[in-house]
Amino acid sequence: MISIRRLCKAFSVTHGKVEALKSLDLEVAEGEFFVIVGASGSGKTTLLRCVAGLESPDNGEIRIAGRPVFSDTPPTWIPPQERNFGMVFQSYAVWPHLTVFDNVALPLREGAQKIPRSQVNERVRQALRMVQLDEQSDRSATLLSGGQQQRVALARAIAVNPRVLLMDEPFAALDAQTREFMQAELLKIWTQAKKTVLFITHQINEAVYLADRVVVMTRRPGRIREIVDVAPVRKAEGWDRFDRTEEVMDQESFVHLRTHIWRMLRGEQQTDDPKTLETTGGMT
Ligand SMILES: Nc1ncnc2c1ncn2[C@@H]1O[C@H](COP(=O)(O)OP(=O)(O)OP(=O)(O)O)[C@@H](O)[C@H]1O
Numbered sequence: 001m002i003s004i005r006r007l008c009k010a011f012s013v014t015h016g017k018v019e020a021l022k023s024l025d026l027e028v029a030e031g032e033f034f035v036i037v038g039a040s041g042s043g044k045t046t047l048l049r050c051v052a053g054l055e056s057p058d059n060g061e062i063r064i065a066g067r068p069v070f071s072d073t074p075p076t077w078i079p080p081q082e083r084n085f086g087m088v089f090q091s092y093a094v095w096p097h098l099t100v101f102d103n104v105a106l107p108l109r110e111g112a113q114k115i116p117r118s119q120v121n122e123r124v125r126q127a128l129r130m131v132q133l134d135e136q137s138d139r140s141a142t143l144l145s146g147g148q149q150q151r152v153a154l155a156r157a158i159a160v161n162p163r164v165l166l167m168d169e170p171f172a173a174l175d176a177q178t179r180e181f182m183q184a185e186l187l188k189i190w191t192q193a194k195k196t197v198l199f200i201t202h203q204i205n206e207a208v209y210l211a212d213r214v215v216v217m218t219r220r221p222g223r224i225r226e227i228v229d230v231a232p233v234r235k236a237e238g239w240d241r242f243d244r245t246e247e248v249m250d251q252e253s254f255v256h257l258r259t260h261i262w263r264m265l266r267g268e269q270q271t272d273d274p275k276t277l278e279t280t281g282g283m284t
């Protein structure tokens with residue numbers, strides 16, 4: 001579904017260049033829930049922005065469903081609005097002068113797809129119900145808390161019903177309880193609607209809980225350090241039989257994967273004081 005070859009991206013800064021991504025290769029299958037973890041500054045956001053078309057890579061190729069959206073040879077560039085993605089970013093972007101409802105409706109009214117008014121209303125209501133903001137729909141977006149604004153951003157991405165969801169730490173500003181609720185809701189949407197999801201997180205528990213596969217990025221310049229296949233373990237161990245997230249996270253097979261990923265990240269952080277990571281909850 002998403003195929004990335006030899007992707008390079010450097011940023012010009014005052015004293016030269018910052019190499020954010022270096023010759024990165026990645027294949028994400030159709031319908032896959034693909035999670036990216038890596039140290040801060042390892043190029044995760046840059047990668048997602050390149051896929052979305054918000055950043056122009058220097059070299060390489062990105063294909064979506066077989067169609068090149070970026071390529072160095074022959075030079076190809078498909079603008080973001082033609083790539084059919086739903087996006088939720090680290091900094092939740094809501095339009096402050098609009099209500100909650102209008103924030104979610106805007107891409108449906110103004111986007112490339114021409115959607116009849118009655119359908120817009122239904123889709124916005126459904127998306128707001130999902131993020132539990134249906135009762136706030138007439139409020140101005142500026143009156144919402146950070147976590148609520150992030151949920152508006154999520155509802156907006158889902159309402160457009162894209163084939164691919166690109167999510168950059170979408171739950172980072174949520175309290176633990178809401179976060180757990182949203183993780184479960186996202187899994188529901190993903191299973192029902194068969195979306196391809198590319199998801200960034202710093203929480204290893206969240207990564208293993210949600211992912212079919214987890215990719216661990218190296219320190220800058222970002223490359224793939226290892227890809228951890230979670231789906232076969234979830235299936236073999238029957239994680240889906242548990243109702244509660246904590247029950248899954250207590251399973252020995254879950255803890256084993258989490259520890260493996262955590263060790264890799266710890267190696268990437270090159271800390272010589274592993275105790276610090278343990279006591280600061282580096283595993284969560
Ligand atoms: N517009 C920019 N101009 C200059 N440097 C940039 C720009 N955007 C990103 N970078 C640099 O590229 C590197 C990768 O940044 P990126 O935001 O992709 O990291 P990240 O893995 O998402 O980190 P985090 O986990 O902290 O969000 C960093 O060193 C960052 O400083």
Ligand SMILES: [Mg+2]
Nearest residue numbers: 044045046090
């Ligand atoms: Mg980032």
